[in-house]
Amino acid sequence: MRSSRWTNLRVAVEGWFPFIQVTRDLGDEIKISGPMAKVLEHLSRSLNFNYTLMTPVDHYWGIKLPKGNWTGMVGMVHRQEADIALGSFTINYDRYQATEMTNTFYTGQLCVLTGPPQQTAKFFKYLLSYAWEVWLCSLMTLLVLVVISVSFLKMNEKRYSRSNWMSLALRNLWSFCKLHLYQGLSEMEEKKINRLVLSSWLFAVFMLMSSFSGHLESSLMVKEDINVIDSLEDLLKHPHIQPLVEAESILEAVLSTSPHETYREIWSRIKEKPDSRLPFQELEKDEVLDMVDAGTHAIIIDTVTIKGILNRRFLTGKSCQFHVSTKKFHETFLVMIMRKDLEATIMEGIRTNIDSFTQSHLLTRWIEDMTINGTKCQTNTAKDVGALNTDDLSGAFLLWLCGLMTSLFAFTGEFVLWRKCVRHGYSVSGV
Numbered sequence: 001m002r003s004s005r006w007t008n009l010r011v012a013v014e015g016w017f018p019f020i021q022v023t024r025d026l027g028d029e030i031k032i033s034g035p036m037a038k039v040l041e042h043l044s045r046s047l048n049f050n051y052t053l054m055t056p057v058d059h060y061w062g063i064k065l066p067k068g069n070w071t072g073m074v075g076m077v078h079r080q081e082a083d084i085a086l087g088s089f090t091i092n093y094d095r096y097q098a099t100e101m102t103n104t105f106y107t108g109q110l111c112v113l114t115g116p117p118q119q120t121a122k123f124f125k126y127l128l129s130y131a132w133e134v135w136l137c138s139l140m141t142l143l144v145l146v147v148i149s150v151s152f153l154k155m156n157e158k159r160y161s162r163s164n165w166m167s168l169a170l171r172n173l174w175s176f177c178k179l180h181l182y183q184g185l186s187e188m189e190e191k192k193i194n195r196l197v198l199s200s201w202l203f204a205v206f207m208l209m210s211s212f213s214g215h216l217e218s219s220l221m222v223k224e225d226i227n228v229i230d231s232l233e234d235l236l237k238h239p240h241i242q243p244l245v246e247a248e249s250i251l252e253a254v255l256s257t258s259p260h261e262t263y264r265e266i267w268s269r270i271k272e273k274p275d276s277r278l279p280f281q282e283l284e285k286d287e288v289l290d291m292v293d294a295g296t297h298a299i300i301i302d303t304v305t306i307k308g309i310l311n312r313r314f315l316t317g318k319s320c321q322f323h324v325s326t327k328k329f330h331e332t333f334l335v336m337i338m339r340k341d342l343e344a345t346i347m348e349g350i351r352t353n354i355d356s357f358t359q360s361h362l363l364t365r366w367i368e369d370m371t372i373n374g375t376k377c378q379t380n381t382a383k384d385v386g387a388l389n390t391d392d393l394s395g396a397f398l399l400w401l402c403g404l405m406t407s408l409f410a411f412t413g414e415f416v417l418w419r420k421c422v423r424h425g426y427s428v429s430g431v
Contacts (some may be wrong), residue, residue, distance in 0.1 A: 006343045008050045011040065012073040012082035014059060016280055018308035018370035019088045022055065030055060035366035036086050039357060047349045054082055059279045060248040061087065064094040071248050074098060077339050084342070084350070088334035090250040099337040100347060102354040105363055108302040109328035110251060112235055112243075113309075115295040116321040116379045117228040141204065146172045149197045231327035232262050235298055236269075243270055244288065244299045247277035251300060254330055266300070284309050286318060293319050302332055304367060307374030320377040 013032055015022040020036040030053040032040070044051055054076065056062070062074025069075065074089070076082040078098045088106060089095065149172045150165065229235050235243060243266055245251050255267040270276045282288065283299060289309070291297040299306075306324055314320050336354065338347055357363040 006049065006083075006346055008052060009083040009346075010054055010081070011051045012054050012056060012076045012085040014055055014061060014073055014087060014280075016061075016087055016305070017284065017312065018304065018367050020086060032086075034370065035363055036088070038366065039354070039363065040086050042357075043350055043353055046353055047346055049346065058248070059281060061089060061246075061250075062095075063248045063250070063253050064098070070098060074337065077337055080339055080341070082339070084336060084338045086336060089337050090332045091335055092250055092253065094253075095250075095337065100340050100342065101335040101337055102351050103358070104333040104335055105354050105358045106304070106334040106367070108304045108332045108334065110300060110302050110330045110332065111306065111328045112229055112232065112325040113292060113299040113301065113306050114229045114235075114241070114323045114325070115293045117323055138204075142173070142176055145176060145197050145200065149175075152197070228323065229298065230325045232266055232300075232329065234325070236262065236265055239269075241295065242273060242276055242297050244276050244278060244283060244292075244297055245270060246280050246283055246301065249280075250332070251330075252277065284312070286313070286316065289313055289322075290319070292322065303328065304371065307371035309374075310377035311371045311374040314373040314377050321379050322377050323379050 013020060013022055013030065018034060020032055020034045023031045023033075025031055032053060040051065043049075056072045056076055058071055060072030062070050062072030062076075064070055064074075070078045073082065073085040073087065074095055077085050085099075089101075091101065091104070095101070146169055150168045227238065229238065229241070235241060245255070255263050255270070258264065278288070283301070288297070288299070292299060299309075301309075303324070310320070310322060313322075336350065338350065
């Protein structure tokens with residue numbers, strides 16, 4: 001027979017959207033809602049107990065301090081001030097030693113929430129349409145064809161047999177380049193022996209230009225994302241972005257004790273600014289999300305909580321363009337915790353019922369319903385397509401200006417040379 005001691009359980013609760021929401025009515029009575037509130041109500045009916053809700057004074061979930069004492073809800077259960085703690089507690093060794101746990105009812109991963117990436121067009125994307133290997137191969141092919149063409153002319157055309165080799169090479173090089181400029185063929189280029197070489201180059205130019213125009217069109221319309229933070233390593237590359245974490249959470253314990261160099265560097269930046277460690281109720285406020293949206297801060301938290309935060313942000317109608325890192329880290333296993341001396345029948349009953357919620361996917365469905373709009377605040381990780389602006393076309397006009405200046409320089413040189421030849425009575429007729 002159950003002891004009357006366990007007919008009214010003290011339940012520690014703290015808000016963590018989307019799992020549970022905690023409010024107080026006008027009489028300061030604690031009220032809860034959300035998926036875990038439904039779970040508690042079901043446990044109460046199934047195991048026939050009443051419950052009294054309690055909140056931790058420090059509003060933390062709880063970590064073990066260096067002196068061995070505990071904070072938050074874990075501390076309440078460990079000190080037997082509460083019988084069970086309702087929520088999504090992440091498993092770690094210290095918590096396992098201090099409390100009894102249910103089986104895992106939800107898994108997640110940690111990631112980084114930042115503001116929208118900046119979008120820009122690469123200034124020289126016209127040249128970058130091909131990798132440097134393609135440009136190098138094209139140049140080498142052009143030079144080889146010039147050598148072949150000159151060799152054929154000198155061996156098979158008496159008119160050119162005594163011509164200067166370098167002069168012929170330069171003229172042939174210009175002939176090949178004229179194909180890009182849609183110029184007609186000269187007498188030398190119309191020689192049968194040269195047409196085979198020119199047609200080979202013409203085919204190669206056709207293939208290159210077709211590929212170039214298609215790639216160029218798509219690259220103009222697709223704007224590149226810069227300063228995208230997709231991992232903790234990316235976050236370290238942006239010293240002006242301050243990482244934020246939940247104070248005295250499992251993440252804080254991981255970052256502060258891990259031997260991983262990246263984790264240590266992130267924790268070092270957090271310690272430099274104590275206000276980077278916030279209770280969850282502060283972490284999800286619009287003021288904090290506004291700083292993230294402005295690109296000055298980033299939140300490190302689990303994926304399902306990010307969906308919950310962004311779902312609420314979407315419903316407020318405020319600025320709602322955030323980026324969630326694609327690289328996740330540190331998988332989390334979520335459980336409920338109980339005091340170690342809780343009656344065995346209640347402990348086993350809680351575990352059995354939690355397993356039922358997990359196996360039926362009912363808890364997962366409730367959480368998905370709470371975060372249905374979570375992805376509507378995330379920027380499209382695929383490249384965004386938009387109308388062209390002056391920045392997108394600046395590279396084209398710069399290349400045009402470079403070509404214009406080069407042509408002007410060449411024309412000026414030819415004019416100066418022509419004037420000198422006329423002044424000294426030299427012939428300036430073409431060969």
